[in-house]
Amino acid sequence: MSRTADLPAQHERLSRAVWEVLAGQGIERLTLRSVAAAAGCTTGLVMHRFPNRKALLRHARQLLHERTRERVERLEATAANPRAALHAVLAQGMALDEETATESIVWVGFLAATVGDAELAALHRTNNEAWRDRISRLVAAAAPAWPKPRVTTTAFALIAMVEGAAALASADPATYPPKAQQAMLDATLTAFGL
Amino acid sequence: MSRTADLPAQHERLSRAVWEVLAGQGIERLTLRSVAAAAGCTTGLVMHRFPNRKALLRHARQLLHERTRERVERLEATAANPRAALHAVLAQGMALDEETATESIVWVGFLAATVGDAELAALHRTNNEAWRDRISRLVAAAAPAWPKPRVTTTAFALIAMVEGAAALASADPATYPPKAQQAMLDATLTAFGL
DNA sequence: CTGTTACGGTAACAGATGTTATGAGTACGG
DNA sequence: CCGTACTCATAACATCTGTTACCGTAACAG
Numbered sequence: 001m002s003r004t005a006d007l008p009a010q011h012e013r014l015s016r017a018v019w020e021v022l023a024g025q026g027i028e029r030l031t032l033r034s035v036a037a038a039a040g041c042t043t044g045l046v047m048h049r050f051p052n053r054k055a056l057l058r059h060a061r062q063l064l065h066e067r068t069r070e071r072v073e074r075l076e077a078t079a080a081n082p083r084a085a086l087h088a089v090l091a092q093g094m095a096l097d098e099e100t101a102t103e104s105i106v107w108v109g110f111l112a113a114t115v116g117d118a119e120l121a122a123l124h125r126t127n128n129e130a131w132r133d134r135i136s137r138l139v140a141a142a143a144p145a146w147p148k149p150r151v152t153t154t155a156f157a158l159i160a161m162v163e164g165a166a167a168l169a170s171a172d173p174a175t176y177p178p179k180a181q182q183a184m185l186d187a188t189l190t191a192f193g194l
Numbered sequence: 195m196s197r198t199a200d201l202p203a204q205h206e207r208l209s210r211a212v213w214e215v216l217a218g219q220g221i222e223r224l225t226l227r228s229v230a231a232a233a234g235c236t237t238g239l240v241m242h243r244f245p246n247r248k249a250l251l252r253h254a255r256q257l258l259h260e261r262t263r264e265r266v267e268r269l270e271a272t273a274a275n276p277r278a279a280l281h282a283v284l285a286q287g288m289a290l291d292e293e294t295a296t297e298s299i300v301w302v303g304f305l306a307a308t309v310g311d312a313e314l315a316a317l318h319r320t321n322n323e324a325w326r327d328r329i330s331r332l333v334a335a336a337a338p339a340w341p342k343p344r345v346t347t348t349a350f351a352l353i354a355m356v357e358g359a360a361a362l363a364s365a366d367p368a369t370y371p372p373k374a375q376q377a378m379l380d381a382t383l384t385a386f387g388l
Numbered sequence: 389c390t391g392t393t394a395c396g397g398t399a400a401c402a403g404a405t406g407t408t409a410t411g412a413g414t415a416c417g418g
Numbered sequence: 419c420c421g422t423a424c425t426c427a428t429a430a431c432a433t434c435t436g437t438t439a440c441c442g443t444a445a446c447a448g
Binding site for chain 2: 022023024025026027028029105108109111112113114115116117121124125128129132150153154156157159160161162163164165167168170171172175176180183184187188191192193
Binding site for chain 3: 031032033043047052053
């Protein structure tokens with residue numbers, strides 16, 4: 001049956017190569033050959049693992065989501081209280097270190113690729129829904145007395161602020177250094193009474 | 195000397211074609227030929243007006259900025275008071291109608307194209323700086339008692355929230371309809387006491 | 389009217405792109 | 419130890435890309 005190759009590991013390696021190219025050279029240079037070069041293989045392997053280019057992009061998109069989900073669940077599990085959990089989970093969505101900075105660039109790239117690609121758009125909607133549910137749940141836990149509409153609107157605003165900060169930081173890191181992003185998050189949470 | 199052709203008008207027509215393709219087909223299909231088709235001409239005219247593709251994109255980017263600047267100055271001039279001006283100026287940055295929804299998609303596209311294109315990145319930084327200055331000024335006018343750091347951080351957070359909301363709405367308009375975006379903006383301004 | 393000049397369409401070019409076909413190498417089952 | 423099935427590189431392919439060269443057309447100057 002199967003041989004030596006570890007399929008999931010190769011899928012992940014190629015997906016990482018997609019992120020690498022997306023973050024380093026931009027979406028315009030996100031080609032099969034550049035991805036293969038970043039992964040240290042040829043287009044033969046890429047096409048052997050994925051039926052076509054779009055399937056590769058979809059997998060890279062989904063893997064990015066799962067990565068952040070795992071990180072977020074770890075943060076949530078180790079948080080001292082609901083407010084700390086909310087703060088930590090939101091903070092990891094910004095571009096505060098090299099890893100999340102790269103992810104922010106990649107996220108913008110995928111968002112742009114979403115236009116005119118129904119499957120990437122569906123993937124984005126699903127992931128974003130899970131993200132909204134998580135933040136809403138954390139806001140509700142941090143402010144149990146709030147009525148549901150207030151929780152929802154606050155969660156939406158927090159999400160938008162974090163994504164916006166990450167997007168702006170990805171395009172202009174000098175203007176939005178980690179400290180500035182932290183200050184933005186702290187100020188917003190304080191303003192909302194969270 | 196010159197003939198019948200109105201150079202600035204043609205530049206604008208081609209730039210609009212760039213937006214049209216960017217918003218309708220995505221950055222992957224943003225090619226000279228698709229732009230020419232959207233503008234109802236051939237690549238000959240495009241290359242006759244712009245030295246190369248990147249110059250065309252830069253012009254379209256800059257024109258988008260000038261468009262929003264003019265709209266924003268109109269809103270600011272007709273606002274009843276500083277708070278109303280801040281609200282109106284921020285609101286036009288979200289995807290509340292067809293025009294601004296298109297612009298949001300285009301904005302994300304250019305942001306993604308910024309990676310690996312130093313000139314587009316420089317353009318983005320300049321435009322975003324002007325945007326930050328404007329919002330900071332409006333926040334200071336709306337809350338004259340605030341110390342400068344508070345004004346700056348609040349302006350940064352408001353900007354991030356608005357851009358994030360626009361980006362999210364551009365990729366998932368059903369989840370972020372105009373009313374939801376309005377609610378997010380109102381809740382955020384109220385939370386900040388503005 | 390006529391010569392000239394800008395305009396812009398047509399078509400060609402080299403290179404890049406996604407995809408497919410082919411085949412050499414290799415690890416496993418028998 | 420052999421054959422088979424999987425792995426993946428090589429190379430070809432048709433198409434698309436940005437760019438350039440070329441040329442017919444039309445409007446203005448004289």
